[in-house]
Amino acid sequence: MxxxxxxxxxxxxxxFVVGWSGTAIVLLLTGIEDxxxxxxxxxxxxx
Amino acid sequence: xxxxxxDTGQVSNRVRIVVATSVMLTFISFWRAAAIILNDLGSSxxxxxxIAEQAVGKSAPWFVLxxxxxxxxxxxxxxxxxxxxxxxxxxxxxxxxxxGTLAKLSVSALMFDYVLTxxxxxxxxxxxxxGLINETFLFADAHGWxxxxxxxxxxxxxxxxxxxxxxxFALLVTLYYWWQNTKxxxxxxxxxxxxxxxxxxxVVLLLAWSGITLLQTGFHLPPxxxxxxxxFSTEALGFWKDSRxxxxxxxxxxxxxxxxxxxxxxxxxxxxxxxxxLAHPKLKNLKRTAIxxxxxxxxxxxxxxxxxxxxxxxxxxxxxxxxxxxxxxxxSMVGPLVLRLAFRAFVVVVGFLILSGAVNTAIVGSNxxxxxxxxxxxxxxxxxxxxxxxxxxxxxINLVVGLQIFTILVSKGDVYVLGEAxxxxxxxxxxxxxxxxxxxxxxxxxxxxxxxxxxxxxGKTEIPIGLASVAMVLVAxxxxxxxxxxxxxxxxxxxxxxxxxxFTVSERVNRRKHAQFQQQMKEQFQLLQSDTVERAGLGxxxxxxxxxxxxxxxxxxxxxxxxxTDTKEQDIVVMTARVSQFGSAAYGLSTEQVFSDYEQQxxxxxxxxxxxxxxxxxxxxxxxRDVWSAIVQTAINLESSAVVSGLSSKMTSQEQAxxxxxxxxxxxxxxxxxxxQVVHPDGQVDTFRIGPHTPTMKPExxxxxxxxxxxxxxxxxxxxxxxxxxxxxxLTRFAHDYAGRDQKExxxxxxxxxxxxPSAPALDSSAGTQAVRSLPADEDEPISSNKDEGPSSSPIVxx
Numbered sequence: 117m118x119x120x121x122x123x124x125x126x127x128x129x130x131x132f133v134v135g136w137s138g139t140a141i142v143l144l145l146t147g148i149e150d151x152x153x154x155x156x157x158x159x160x161x162x163x
Numbered sequence: 164x165x166x167x168x169x170d171t172g173q174v175s176n177r178v179r180i181v182v183a184t185s186v187m188l189t190f191i192s193f194w195r196a197a198a199i200i201l202n203d204l205g206s207s208x209x210x211x212x213x214i215a216e217q218a219v220g221k222s223a224p225w226f227v228l229x230x231x232x233x234x235x236x237x238x239x240x241x242x243x244x245x246x247x248x249x250x251x252x253x254x255x256x257x258x259x260x261x262x263g264t265l266a267k268l269s270v271s272a273l274m275f276d277y278v279l280t281x282x283x284x285x286x287x288x289x290x291x292x293x294g295l296i297n298e299t300f301l302f303a304d305a306h307g308w309x310x311x312x313x314x315x316x317x318x319x320x321x322x323x324x325x326x327x328x329x330x331x332f333a334l335l336v337t338l339y340y341w342w343q344n345t346k347x348x349x350x351x352x353x354x355x356x357x358x359x360x361x362x363x364x365x366v367v368l369l370l371a372w373s374g375i376t377l378l379q380t381g382f383h384l385p386p387x388x389x390x391x392x393x394x395f396s397t398e399a400l401g402f403w404k405d406s407r408x409x410x411x412x413x414x415x416x417x418x419x420x421x422x423x424x425x426x427x428x429x430x431x432x433x434x435x436x437x438x439x440x441l442a443h444p445k446l447k448n449l450k451r452t453a454i455x456x457x458x459x460x461x462x463x464x465x466x467x468x469x470x471x472x473x474x475x476x477x478x479x480x481x482x483x484x485x486x487x488x489x490x491x492x493x494x495s496m497v498g499p500l501v502l503r504l505a506f507r508a509f510v511v512v513v514g515f516l517i518l519s520g521a522v523n524t525a526i527v528g529s530n531x532x533x534x535x536x537x538x539x540x541x542x543x544x545x546x547x548x549x550x551x552x553x554x555x556x557x558x559x560i561n562l563v564v565g566l567q568i569f570t571i572l573v574s575k576g577d578v579y580v581l582g583e584a585x586x587x588x589x590x591x592x593x594x595x596x597x598x599x600x601x602x603x604x605x606x607x608x609x610x611x612x613x614x615x616x617x618x619x620x621x622g623k624t625e626i627p628i629g630l631a632s633v634a635m636v637l638v639a640x641x642x643x644x645x646x647x648x649x650x651x652x653x654x655x656x657x658x659x660x661x662x663x664x665x666f667t668v669s670e671r672v673n674r675r676k677h678a679q680f681q682q683q684m685k686e687q688f689q690l691l692q693s694d695t696v697e698r699a700g701l702g703x704x705x706x707x708x709x710x711x712x713x714x715x716x717x718x719x720x721x722x723x724x725x726x727x728t729d730t731k732e733q734d735i736v737v738m739t740a741r742v743s744q745f746g747s748a749a750y751g752l753s754t755e756q757v758f759s760d761y762e763q764q765x766x767x768x769x770x771x772x773x774x775x776x777x778x779x780x781x782x783x784x785x786x787x788r789d790v791w792s793a794i795v796q797t798a799i800n801l802e803s804s805a806v807v808s809g810l811s812s813k814m815t816s817q818e819q820a821x822x823x824x825x826x827x828x829x830x831x832x833x834x835x836x837x838x839x840q841v842v843h844p845d846g847q848v849d850t851f852r853i854g855p856h857t858p859t860m861k862p863e864x865x866x867x868x869x870x871x872x873x874x875x876x877x878x879x880x881x882x883x884x885x886x887x888x889x890x891x892x893x894l895t896r897f898a899h900d901y902a903g904r905d906q907k908e909x910x911x912x913x914x915x916x917x918x919x920x921p922s923a924p925a926l927d928s929s930a931g932t933q934a935v936r937s938l939p940a941d942e943d944e945p946i947s948s949n950k951d952e953g954p955s956s957s958p959i960v961x962x
Contacts (some may be wrong), residue, residue, distance in 0.1 A: 121408075129414040131639040132421075138632020139236045145616040145629070146239050153450045 190442040197354035197455035198359040199437050203280065203430035203528075204460050206521040209514050210287040211427035213488040214582035216481060218423035220394035224385050224469040226424035230747055231465035234428035236633040238453045240597050241431060243630070245438040245449055245601070248611040252435040253596050254535060260599035260606060263541075267666045269595035270536055271659035274529055275516045276429060276588025278658075281525035282565040282574060283338075283581040285333030288488040288518035290578060293328035295511045300493070302504060311553065313417030323487065326576030333522075333571045340523045341564040344530065345554040346813065348523075358516045365513045368506065369492065373470045376497045385472040390416050398583070399423055415643065422590070426582055427464050429589040433524070436531070440455060469493065486578045489514070529563045530556060538654040540673040541666045552812045554713050574813035583648050587655030587761050590641045597634035687784075688766070696800045701781045703734035705802035710737045710780075711794055712809075715768040720809040720842035725776040736785040736801060737769045740793040785899060791826040795853075798837050799830065805838045806853075816841035820851035827853045 171438040191199075215223035244256050253273050258266035270297040303309050313321055327419045381524040397404050399419070409416050434453065441448045467489060475484060475491040484491025493507040534556055537547045550557040568656065600615075604627045645652050698705065708728055710721050728735055739762060745877050766782050773780040787793030798806050811819050820839050827834065836854030843849070860868075872886050901909050 125408075125412055125415055127419065128639045128642055129412065131635040132418050135632045135635030135637075135639065136233075138628050139233060139636055141617055142236045142239060142615060142632060143232065143465060146235060149616075150450065150454045153447060154454065156447070161433040 191352050191437070192442055193441050193448040193451040193455065194450070196437045196441055196452045197459070198355040199352055200430060200433040200452065200456050201359050201362075202355045202517060202520045203433050203524045204428070204456055205359070205430075205463055206284055206287075206517045207427050208460070208464035208467055209291065209489055209518060210486065210578050210582060211424065211464055212471055213481075214426065215420075215424040215468070215487045216472070216580055217485055217579050218396055218399035218583075219388075219420040220392070221472060221477075222386050222388040222392050222420070223424065223463075224472050225388045226420040227427050227468040228461075228465040229421060230247065230424045230427045230462070230525060231461040233633075233732070234431065234460065235453075235457050236615075237428060237431055237593055237597070237637075238434065238457055240600055240630065240633055241434045241447055242446075242453055243611070243613055243615050244596070244600055245435055246446055247611050253432060253592050254532070256603070257595050257599045261595075265538070265599075265877065267541060267597065267663050267670075268659065269592060271662040271666070272588050272595065272655070273432065274588070274592035274662055275655050275658045276432075276585065276592055277525050277529035277532065278566050279525075279570060279581060279585040279588060280429065280528070281337055281522045281564075282333060282570040283578065283585050284335045284365075284521035284525065285576065286329045286571060286576050286581060287486065287578050288336065288515050288522075289329030289332030290325055291511045291514040291577065292332055293323050293325040293489055294487040295507060296328070296488075297322045297325070298504065298507065302500070310655055314539075319662075326513075329486075329576035329578075330574075331572055332928050333576070334568060336519050337526075337564060337567050337571065340519075340526050341560060342498075342525050343523070344560050344564075345550060345553060345555055345557050347553050355520070360518055362463075362517055365509060366467070368509075369467060369470075369489070370462075370493050372496045372506070373474060373492065374519050376474055377470075379497050380474075382473050383945060385469065388417060388420055389413070393420060395419065398579070398650075399647060399653070401647040403646055410649075418639055418643045419647050422586065422640045423583075425590050425640060425644070426586040427468075429458070429585065432592065433528070436528070451898070455488065466738060474621050486538040487514075505782055525567070526560065526563055530559050533559045533563070536666065540677060541670050543669045543673060544676075544761070547761070549713070551714070556914040578648060584651045585655050586644060586648060587651035590637065590644055591655070591659075594634075594641045595631045595639045597630070597637050599628060601630050601634050668769070686763075687847055688763070696783065696785060696797050698801050700737060701734075701783060703736060703781055703801065704911055706804040707734040707736055707801060709794070709798050709801060709803040710735060710808075711805045711806065712737055712739050712765060715765045717809050717844075718769060718772055719844055719846075720807055721769060723774055723842045723846065723848070724777075724807050725773060725778050725780075727777070730778045733804075735773075735778070735780045736783055736803070737766070737773075737780045738785065738794075739765060740785050740787040740790045740798055791822050792830065793828045794823060795830050797833075802835065804838055807842060808877055810841055810843045815845070816849040816851075820849070820853070824851070824853050912939060 168212050211221065212227055213225050219226060248255055248259070254266050254270050257269040262726055300309065300321050309320065334702070390410060393409075393416050395416075397411055400406075403409055409419055434449070437452070438445070438449055441452065470482065471484075471488045471492045475488070475495045480488070480491060484494075489510050490507050493510050494503050496503055496506070533542060534547065536542050537544070537556075537559070546558045546562070547556050548558055549555065570581070604625070615627065615633065617628050619626040619628055626818075698707075708724055710724050712718060712721060724735055741762070760783055769780065769782070783797070785793050785797060794806060794808075797803075806823070807821060810816055814822075819841055823839055834854070836852065836856055839851045839853050841849045841851075868886055868889055871889050872884065875881050875889065897909075900906075
């Protein structure tokens with residue numbers, strides 16, 4: 117297999133793995149925020 | 164207040180036109196917004212699992228679950244974009260970040276997504292129906308209910324071709340919605356909510372019954388997505404089908420599997436499109452909408468795909484139920500066959516509703532997007548020409564539906580091929596969106612009330628870790644998809660480049676045309692841009708007459724108003740609404756986008772009519788998603804006493820009044836009453852009061868009240884009683900009785916009274932008669948008046 121193809125595949129794999137690790141943190145943080153959003157009550161609109 | 168960037172000085176011979184640039188919307192709750200999005204997003208549950216398993220084997224549900232989990236991250240990107248731009252769709256965001264060329268390319272990918280949503284949904288619904296028909300025939304045959312003669316004709320149990328039945332069904336549904344959209348159906352969040360309620364009943368039953376089945380039969384989870392468990396089909400490897408590359412790299416194999424399941428999260432773009440219409444508090448409601456659709460689609464698409472692999476036997480799951488997996492799930496439950504067949508029929512009904520809704524969403528969405536780019540000068544004005552009878556952008560609708568019909572026929576009812584191609588549009592529009600958002604983190608300095616977490620601050624630089632992570636996953640998946648989805652890559656690139664070329668050529672042609680148009684505009688009209696519609700902006704007095712116009716060939720109602728109105732006493736405002744649907748409401752509009760050459764022609768004609776009467780009119784263009792709410796909002800904002808319209812070509816004057824009355828009821832306070840006058844081509848005028856008003860009383864009722872008043876005022880201490888006190892007491896007692904046990908009796912009496920009443924005069928009125936109606940409440944007795952009376956001259960005072 118040509119080194120360029122290999123390099124391309126490793127790059128894509130790295131992007132995917134690093135991306136998913138970061139996304140896991142996004143899911144965790146937004147999940148916590150989502151619970152707060154659901155619990156929070158609306159303030160009445162300003163007149 | 165309106166402002167004119169280049170025309171601060173008045174030019175006497177030019178007509179002033181106020182162009183409102185904010186779309187007039189009725190706001191919706193987050194539940195309704197979620198229902199609209201889920202009608203698109205949730206529909207993929209019916210086919211995503213089957214397509215993924217055909218591509219990667221039995222481990223597919225893990226990929227679908229991963230996609231549904233990842234969709235929370237994609238949704239976070241959309242929430243951030245909406246916190247920056249109220250209309251934060253792909254086109255706007257990409258244009259802002261990466262410029263017009265890439266924006267056109269991103270819209271082309273999005274259009275590919277939209278154009279394919281229709282065929283895949285229609286074909287999938289058809290597959291479910293055909294599957295049910297065949298199963299029913301088998302059931303009937305097993306019970307000996309099929310006559311021998313039928314057996315002979317079909318050489319056994321009658322069976323329909325699932326693919327061709329799906330093609331026919333998809334064509335019928337597409338043609339049905341083509342006609343509905345040509346006529347201009349209203350987008351109804353109510354309808355979306357109802358469909359989602361029925362779908363929820365099905366999902367709950369499905370989960371509960373699956374739970375019971377699993378408890379009784381035991382269960383095995385699908386194999387984990389390891390390299391040894393992944394079995395890619397030849398089609399799933401696309402350009403790599405002759406290579407072993409997918410089996411040499413474990414993570415690459417996972418990316419391939421993920422890429423084949425990505426269509427499960429199609430429909431996220433709708434989030435940006437409904438954001439504008441969300442009620443206060445907007446951002447919080449957007450987050451709530453995102454949570455609802457996230458959890459719902461995770462359970463529906465993700466868990467149901469998992470259950471299908473756990474419950475439907477391997478022998479039939481792909482061979483029999485690959486295109487109607489939920490039907491297969493229904494048939495694999497424990498319990499009597501009749502009950503399972505009945506539940507399958509329910510699944511088919513729900514599938515029919517939600518998937519047909521998605522066919523409509525596809526037409527509405529692509530019409531909205533093409534309208535938007537057309538308004539931006541990227542697509543020739545020819546496409547935006549309103550339908551002569553219905554006023555809709557029929558040429559765009561024809562183009563989209565034509566492409567969809569072509570796709571349905573080419574696919575020959577194969578859901579897998581459609582799904583593979585569909586994923587191209589889904590993933591590339593997400594890639595454009597997330598990369599643009601990443602660029603905007605460094606480029607855009609405006610307000611941003613929410614950011615995708617986490618963000619690492621080093622000195623003055625903020626590193627958007629969360630946003631970059633989501634973008635990285637999307638880019639890696641999209642690039643791998645280019646190699647593994649050969650059909651999608653070829654068709655997607657051909658389609659996107661084709662559309663991109665049309666956009667680029669149209670833009671060049673339009674630029675030249677636009678310069679000429681601007682010159683003509685400068686000579687004839689003075690455009691004043693305004694965010695909102697206000698009386699001061701138009702320089703008019705309260706109690707004015709609002710005349711709605713659309714077709715420059717039918718302005719007889721404007722002539723009638725001009726003939727009957729003394730403009731020294733009462734101002735006339737000629738208004739036209741530029742209807743935009745969900746899609747285009749999501750984008751910013753500039754004056755030139757709202758005021759096209761069609762509006763110029765329309766107003767040129769209106770002004771020449773007014774000049775022929777020697778009277779002055781004010782001109783107004785409002786963009787609107789719903790024409791009725793635009794009229795009601797404008798009449799309220801301008802404090803108009805009357806709205807005058809021509810008779811619609813598709814509804815009666817009563818129906819026009821009913822629509823307007825219903826919209827008035829839905830409009831939030833403060834609001835005021837007005838009169839609607841519908842002028843028929845023969846000069847007959849029907850008049851309706853919009854909003855609550857004093858009912859017209861019959862003489863005998865007046866006499867009755869008077870007699871009662873005479874009797875009661877003879878009583879001691881009641882000498883000062885008024886007539887209205889008697890009415891108040893009577894109505895209070897009536898309301899009390901109606902709320903209590905006499906309701907049935909009251910309704911019975913009212914029905915008798917209603918039957919005995921003479922027919923409504925407006926229905927059979929002769930020329931010169933005006934029928935005054937209260938709508939949408941029950942009709943009052945008519946007040947007859949002369950047609951020469953003209954529009955209502957004073958504001959109607961509320962009760």
